[in-house]
Amino acid sequence: MVHDTAPRSSSVLRSTSFLRLWTATTASGIATWALPFVLGLAVLSRSITAVELGVLLAARTAGFLAAVPVSGVLADRYARRQVVLWSGLTSAVAAPVLAAFVGDSLVVAAIAAAAMGAGQGACRPAFQALTAEVVEGDQRQQANAAMTLSVRVTTLVAPGLTALLALVVNTEALLLGIGALWLVAALVPPAGTGLTSPGGGNGFVADFWEGVREARRHPWFLAGLGALTAVIATGYSATGVVLPLVSRDRYDTEAVLAGALTAYTLGALAGALLIARWRPRYAGWTALAGLALYGFAPLSLLLPVHPVVVVAAYAVAGLGIELFNVPWFTATQREVEPSKLARVSSLDFLMSYGLAPVGLALIAPAISSFGAPAVLAACAVICFAAPALAALVPSSRDFGPRR
Structure with a gap:
C-alpha cells in the first residue's frame, strides 16, 4: 500500500x-x-x-x-x-x-x-x-530521479557512440x-x-569530523550507508569479476555479459522513472528492499540457470538500485543540517564508492582460495542481509523521523 x-x-x-x-x-x-x-x-x-x-x-x-x-x-x-x-x-x-x-x-x-x-x-x-x-x-525526489535518468541513458547509449567516434x-x-x-x-x-x-572553519580535520558527528546524529544514515557499502563491495565485485567468467565458461558466449549489463541499465531507467512519482508509505524500508534486490545478481551467477534468468536478475538489480538511490539522496538533502550537507555527502561517496576497489581487489583472491560458488553465495547473503539489518534501525523506516 x-x-x-x-x-x-x-x-x-x-x-x-x-x-x-x-x-x-x-x-x-x-x-x-x-x-x-x-x-x-x-x-x-x-x-x-x-x-x-x-x-x-x-x-x-x-x-x-x-x-x-x-x-x-x-x-x-x-x-x-x-x-x-x-x-x-x-x-x-x-x-x-x-x-x-x-x-x-x-x-x-x-x-x-x-x-x-x-x-x-x-x-x-x-x-x-x-x-x-x-x-x-517537495521537488527534490523528482530532481534526483531526473539526474539519475541522465546517467543511465548515458551508460546505455554512450559506448556505441564513443566507439563510432x-x-x-x-x-x-x-x-x-x-x-x-x-x-x-x-x-x-x-x-x-x-x-x-x-570563509569559516576550525581547520580541515575539525570541520570534517564535525560532518562525521552530523552523520552520527542520523542512525538511519549510518545504517543505510553500511548496507550500501556492503552491497557495492560484494555485489558490484561479483558483477565486475565473476559475470565475465560465467558468461565465458558456463554459457560460452559474451552475449550473456552484454545482455546482463544492458538489462541492469534498463532496469535502473525503469526504477528512476517509477520513483520519480511514487511516494511509498515507508520510503526507507522501500529503498532498502530495493537495495536488497541486488542479491539476485550474484545468486543468478551461482545457480545453473538459463541465461535469460541471469539477464532478468540484473534487470531487477538495476530497478532496485534506483529505488534506493533516489530516496536516499532526497532524504539526505532533507534531513541533514544544510551547512553540513556537503561533508555528510562526501562521507557517503567516500565510504560507498571508495571501498568498491577494495572489493574488486579481494574477490579474485577469495575465489582462488574458496572457489566461486562459496564467494558468490557469500555475496548474495550479504546483499540480502545488510539492507535487512539496516531496516531494523527504527528511523530507517522513513529515512528520518516519521512525519
Missing part, C-alpha cells in the same frame, strides 16, 4: 536553474564515465598498454578518493557553486595534458589522470549540496572532448542560495 503524495507543484523540469544544474551534472557524469572507456579504446588501438591503463585508472581513483573529503569541507565553508567551478576547471585543464602525454610519458599522464579524478571527486558532494539549494524540498578521431581528440564536457560542468550551473559559512 502506498500514499500517492506526489507534489502538486509544477514540474521541476520547468525551472531554468534546475535545467542548468541538470545539464552540468549530466556533463560531469558523461565525462566521468567516458575516461576509462576512452582509455580502454586506447589499449585496443595499441596507443597504451594494459599496464599503463591500470596505472592511469589507479591514479584517477587515488585523485578521486583524496578530493572527496576535501571538497566536502570546502563546499560547506564556501559557495557550492564556486567549488563546482574549480572542480570542473581542474578536470578540464587536466584533460589536454593527458591527451598530450598519454602513450608518451606515463608519469605526466598519471598526474593528469589523478587531477581529473580529483576534479571528479570534488564536484560530487558539491553538486549534491547545490541541488538542495536550487531545488525546493573512435573510428574517425583518435584518443587525443576524445580526451579533449572529455575536457570540453568538464568545462560545461564548471561553467553552466546556477548560483545557490548560500547555506554555508563563507
Whole structure:
C-alpha cells in the first residue's frame, strides 16, 4: 500500500536553474564515465598498454578518493557553486595534458589522470549540496530521479557512440572532448542560495569530523550507508569479476555479459522513472528492499540457470538500485543540517564508492582460495542481509523521523 503524495507543484523540469544544474551534472557524469572507456579504446588501438591503463585508472581513483573529503569541507565553508567551478576547471585543464602525454610519458599522464579524478571527486558532494539549494524540498525526489535518468541513458547509449567516434578521431581528440564536457560542468550551473559559512572553519580535520558527528546524529544514515557499502563491495565485485567468467565458461558466449549489463541499465531507467512519482508509505524500508534486490545478481551467477534468468536478475538489480538511490539522496538533502550537507555527502561517496576497489581487489583472491560458488553465495547473503539489518534501525523506516 502506498500514499500517492506526489507534489502538486509544477514540474521541476520547468525551472531554468534546475535545467542548468541538470545539464552540468549530466556533463560531469558523461565525462566521468567516458575516461576509462576512452582509455580502454586506447589499449585496443595499441596507443597504451594494459599496464599503463591500470596505472592511469589507479591514479584517477587515488585523485578521486583524496578530493572527496576535501571538497566536502570546502563546499560547506564556501559557495557550492564556486567549488563546482574549480572542480570542473581542474578536470578540464587536466584533460589536454593527458591527451598530450598519454602513450608518451606515463608519469605526466598519471598526474593528469589523478587531477581529473580529483576534479571528479570534488564536484560530487558539491553538486549534491547545490541541488538542495536550487531545488525546493517537495521537488527534490523528482530532481534526483531526473539526474539519475541522465546517467543511465548515458551508460546505455554512450559506448556505441564513443566507439563510432573512435573510428574517425583518435584518443587525443576524445580526451579533449572529455575536457570540453568538464568545462560545461564548471561553467553552466546556477548560483545557490548560500547555506554555508563563507570563509569559516576550525581547520580541515575539525570541520570534517564535525560532518562525521552530523552523520552520527542520523542512525538511519549510518545504517543505510553500511548496507550500501556492503552491497557495492560484494555485489558490484561479483558483477565486475565473476559475470565475465560465467558468461565465458558456463554459457560460452559474451552475449550473456552484454545482455546482463544492458538489462541492469534498463532496469535502473525503469526504477528512476517509477520513483520519480511514487511516494511509498515507508520510503526507507522501500529503498532498502530495493537495495536488497541486488542479491539476485550474484545468486543468478551461482545457480545453473538459463541465461535469460541471469539477464532478468540484473534487470531487477538495476530497478532496485534506483529505488534506493533516489530516496536516499532526497532524504539526505532533507534531513541533514544544510551547512553540513556537503561533508555528510562526501562521507557517503567516500565510504560507498571508495571501498568498491577494495572489493574488486579481494574477490579474485577469495575465489582462488574458496572457489566461486562459496564467494558468490557469500555475496548474495550479504546483499540480502545488510539492507535487512539496516531496516531494523527504527528511523530507517522513513529515512528520518516519521512525519
